[in-house]
Amino acid sequence: MEVVDIWTGRHACALRSALRLTNEGFAEALGTSVRAVAKWNAExxxxxxxxxxxxxxxxxxxxxxDEKKRFSLLLAPDQRATQASDALDVEGTQVSRNPFAASIELRLDHDPDVNDVLDWLDEHAEWSNGEARKQVSDLTKKIDIRAVKDASRRRSRVSRSAIAEALAGFYSLDSSDYELYWAGSRIETSILTRPEWLDLRLVMGQGRDDLSLRSNTGPSIGSLDAKAAQAAAVRIAEVLATDTRLVNRPLYQLLEVEIGPQCIKGSLGLTHFSSYALTMDLLERELLDAIASGAPITSDSLPLRERYLASIDAVIDVSNRLCAGGPLALFAAARPRDRRRSTPDYVLLVQERSGRVLNATRRLAVIPKSFHEPLVDFSDDAQISATLERELEEELFGRTDVDSTEGKRRNADPLNLNRLSGPMRWLMDNANTDQWRMECTSFGFNLVSGNFEFASLIVIDDEDWWARFGGRVEANWESEGLRRYSSLDRDGLDSLIHDPSWSNEGLFAFAQGIRRLSEINEDRVRSPLE
Structure with missing residues (x-):
């Protein structure tokens, strides 16, 4: 194929892959921005x-x-891929054609991240070399892409309250030391916490979020049984069938933590995203499928949960299980009074998660929201504040070169002052003033996947910041869209808090952020949680 009638994002991404260019290199070759290239990936x-x-x-x-040939292969399924896309499923039903059939074969053969997760599955399922590739390839030929999307939509319709109720029933909380978090007095979440972990008011970025990286790795996943291995293979096949990003980057896992009013202390180990994505991250879809089907929430209907996270003791014992997670923050920027508002307020941002992310799909969440993972400096990046700063640049300020899904890291100091976006440069220049700050408001474990959650607040008190930089704030590919709220809109915030599409961790961070924001400046906030 050497002529394209109408270029779309899919065509452009295929050309970039065929030319073997990074987003930055492709943008330079076309004379456009890196953000435009990233948008083609997302849309x-x-x-x-x-x-x-x-x-x-x-x-x-x-x-x-050769590049044109690769381009054609990426867009036009060859004979083998065409046969695969027209395969019959196990019940003899015709499966709809998958537009990514050729791409699937190329990724199975050449994508290093896909090969990493296949090798991981061979090792942990104790299969012979190449068995995971064979099984995943066979599964992709049987997958009905419409059925996968329908299942994703069914999961997205399961409400946050239904998830919290199901998990409350599965885990009998007979200890007074831990409890499920309530937003206000009415809305239960799946976040397991304790009183001393709430309302921390802990300013970060000043040595108070003191997490250190251990030289040894964390606990081993061990061998997978047949059900766990099959679930992992299906996850890989669906990632390929839906052309979802998969980057097997290093990931911090929590080994121990001590939460206090003056400091967060703890230690981290290193794992890889594959270990999480093919084990603990599968618990969410298993739970949502059970709720959506009306199945009883027991160990029989949740075999993966029974294996990986069977009890509250297992949730808390992070030294003997894989515990990934990270920070998420309510973003609040001060605004002066204007012709529509007679009183100064804060603008609050909430995201609607994209269908292309692996967790909290199509749910409401605060922004930024991220896994805690290293960028370049594995020791310094262990601080929660480092991840929040990076995610501001990526998720709100348009820096795609700090996106962990965008390939290899070649720059030695990607967050150097000379490389920062304008909004982030302003924040760093004012890091030691009272113009803005990051606070950890609370800590908890999300029973959905056992993740650790550092609920945080990013508050900018300088009224000029939003007027100067608000037009440059734009969510990245992980978000379907942004919602903007005024901290003075009590009714709107109350309606938002009761929205059933919240992720549990998102509501946790939002509610705790609003509570803290009203303490910081009660004249700018009319909280529905008072």
Whole structure:
């Protein structure tokens, strides 16, 4: 294929892959921004403007014969892929054609991250080398892409309250030391916490979030039984079938933690995303499928939960299980009075999670929200504040080169002052003033997947910041969209808090953030949680 009638994001991404260019290199070659390239990744049906259509035509015309061949393979399924996409499922029903069939075969053969997770599955399922590749390849040929999307939509319709109720029934909390978090006095969540972990008011970034990286790794996953191995293989196959990003980056796991009013102390080990994605992260979809089908919430209907997170003791014992997680923060920026508001307020941001993320899919959450993972400096990046600063740059300020899903890290200091976006540079220049701060408001464990959650608040008190930089705040590919609220809109905030589509950890961080924000400046906030 050497002619494209209409370029879409999918065509553009295929050309970038065929040219073996990074987002940055492709943007430079086309004379566009890295953010535009990232948007094509996130929105495959997006049609670039006419000027960019011509630039893409030129890039394809200048490609070598091998590059053009790769481009054609990525877009047009070959005979083998066509046969695969027209396969019958196990019940003899015709499966709909998968537009990513050719890409699946290429990723199975050449994608290093896919090969990493396949090797991981061979090792932990105690299969012979190559067995995971064979099983996953066979599964992708039987997957009905519409059925996968329908299942994802069914899961997204399971309410936060239904999840919390199901988990409250599964785990009998007979100890007074731990309790499920309530937003106000009415709304239960799946966040397991204790009184001394709440309302921390702990300013971060000043040595108070003192997590250290151990030289040894964390607890081993061990061998997978047949059900666990099959669930892992299905997860990989669905990732490939839906063309979901998969980057097997290093990930921090919590080994011990001590939460106090003056400091967070603890230690971390290192694992890889594959270990989490193919084990603990599967508990969410298993739970949602059981709730959606009306199945009783027991160990029989939740065999993976029974294996990985069977009791509250297992949840708390992070030294003997894989415990990933990270920070998520309510973002609040001060605004002066204007012609529509007679009183100064804070603008609050909430995201609607994309269907292309692996967890909290299509749910409401605060932003930024991230796994705690290293970027370049594995020791310094162990601080929770380091992850929040990076996620501000990535999720709100447009820095795609600090996105952990965007390939290899080649820059030695990606958060150097000279590389920062304008909004982030302002924050760093004012880091030691009272113009803004990051606080950890609370800590807990999410019973959905056992993740640790550092609920946080990022508050900017300088009224000029939003006027100067608000137009540059834009959510990245992980979000379907942003919602903006005024801290003075009590009724709107009350309606938001009762929205059933919240993720449990998102509501936890939002509610605790609002509580703390009303303490910081009660004149700017009309909290529905008072």
């Amino acid at each position: 495959p049906d997006l049609v670039p403007v006419s000027e960019m259509q011509r630039a893409l035509d030129t890039a394809l015309m200048r490609a070598s014969p």
